Amino acid sequence: MxxxxxxxxxxGVMLxxxxxxKARTxxxxxxxxxxxxVDRLSSLDIDALVVYDVQDESARTKEExxxxxxxxLDPFTFASQHLSALQVPKIIYRPAGKFSADELSKWLQQLHTHQFHPVFVGVPAPDFPVKTSLPEAYKIWEAYQETSVIGAVTIPERHEVLKDExxxxxxxxxxxxxxxxSQCVFDIAYAKQxxxxxxxxxxxxxxxxxxxIFTITACGSPKTLSFMEWLGIHVPAQTKEELLAEEDMLGKSVQxxxxxxxxxTAYCVEHAIPFGFNIESVAIRKxxxxxxxxxxxxxxxxxxxKGIRKASSDSDLRTVESTLKSGLYV
Incomplete structure (x- = not known):
């Protein structure tokens, strides 16, 4: 779907x-x-699984x-060879600039064979030598536009500075x-703008x-919070203070x-913008x-x-309802 x-x-799209x-695993x-x-996600009511391409962005900033x-591991390899039992579409990130046009063309053909969908992202640093520009990469993808969709990244923090998102x-x-x-949202004012x-x-x-599709992720420790800020995610001062002062930091961040x-949800409905959420899980702590x-x-x-999303089946709805018996969301 x-x-x-x-x-x-x-x-109401859910990712x-x-x-x-890690590559050495x-x-x-x-x-x-x-x-x-697969076991964790099989019962989730999601429309697709996002598999990120992990890049070294250290050259982007002087901060440690x-x-x-x-x-x-390569996200396509991991998804195609190890996650086939998870019966949802896969969205695969790829920094287009790191690859030649021929390499991207062959990669897109592989994605199409598996009915995966691409998201092209930028290179890890401004001075990184670009082999294929994003417009060129999109042009290569056009061969699959009838049977696929292509996504991109939006960064609310960038809009706050440049006003041109x-x-x-x-x-x-x-x-x-x-x-x-989107990049992970912790400053709702930025996202709403x-x-x-x-x-x-x-x-x-x-x-x-x-x-x-707004990315939402929990933050369970001060070090994770520091890493999120290093990545360029803006956490409002008050939110940061609340998280650091809370004994159950993870529970507070979830709320x-x-x-x-x-x-x-209310804001997008008001402005007639189709929307969804991407729940990000990149931590290793259980x-x-x-x-x-x-x-x-x-x-x-x-x-x-709210009538925005339909449960994929009665069993999915029961799974959701049983998870919520603890009153996590009211």
């Missing part, structure tokens, strides 16, 4: 985002991680990276992009707006995330992974209750 929902501009295991451990991932960078999005729409996955300006721009041009999702599952269920249930 993911393909149809994006092409029709239907709101779940993961990173592949032995095969047996990779298979074990994959099986746990809170966690050391370790190469990860809506223009960037419209330019990418001209190249065939029909949905955007993107929605508002995009709605105005689309109305002025008399075009249908793209789908915005903040659910409040953000509810507020963005409690944070479980929190992401709970959030995915909670947000899906919230969207169902």
């Amino acid at each position: 993911f393909l149809q929902k994006i092409k029709s501009g239907e709101s 779940y985002g993961i990173t592949p295991p 032995i095969t047996e451990r990779v298979e074990e991680i994959a099986q746990k991932t 990276r809170p966690f050391p960078f370790i190469n990860a 809506d223009v960037r999005m419209l330019d990418k729409m001209d190249s065939g992009v029909s949905y955007f996955i 993107v929605v508002k300006d995009l709605a105005i721009s689309c109305e002025n041009k008399q075009i249908a707006p793209p789908t915005i 903040i995330c659910l409040d953000i999702a509810a507020e963005l 409690t944070e992974i479980e929190a992401s599952i709970d959030m995915a269920n909670s947000i899906a249930k919230m969207l169902i209750n």
Whole structure:
């Protein structure tokens, strides 16, 4: 249903985002991680799984990276070889500029064979030598536009500084992009400004707006919070103070995330922007992974209750309801 929902501009899209295991992980451990991932996600009411491409962004900033960078497995390889038992479409990130046009063409053909969908992202640093520009990459993808959709990234923090995120999005729409996955949202004012300006721009041009899928992720420790800020995610001062002062930091962050999702839902409906959520789980701590599952269920249930999303089946709805007996989301 993911393909149809994006092409029709239907709101309530639910994604779940993961990173592949580290490249040095032995095969047996990779298979074990994959099986746990499949087991955790099989009962989730999601439309697609996002598999990120992990890049070393250390050259982007002079600030010290809170966690050391370790190469990860190729996301397409991990998804196609180890996650086939998870019967949902896969969305694969790829930095187009790191590859030649021929390499991208062959990669897109592989994606199409597996009925996966691409998201092209930029290179890890401004001075990185680009082999293929994003417009060129989108042009290569056009061969699959009838049977696929291509996504891009939107960064509310960038809009706060440059005030042109809506223009960037419209330019990418001209190249065939029909949905955007945001950087993790912790500053709701930044995200709402993107929605508002995009709605105005689309109305002025008399075009249908793209789908915005907001990335939501929990934060369970001060070090994780530091890493999020290193990545360029803006956490408002008050929110940061509340998280650091809370004994149960993870629980507090989950509630903040659910409040953000509810507020963005109302705001997108008000501005007639099709939207959805991507619940990101890139932590290795079991409690944070479980929190992401709970959030995915909670947000899906919230969207169902508001009549924005349909439960994929009665069994899915029962799974969601049983997860919510603890009153995580009201």
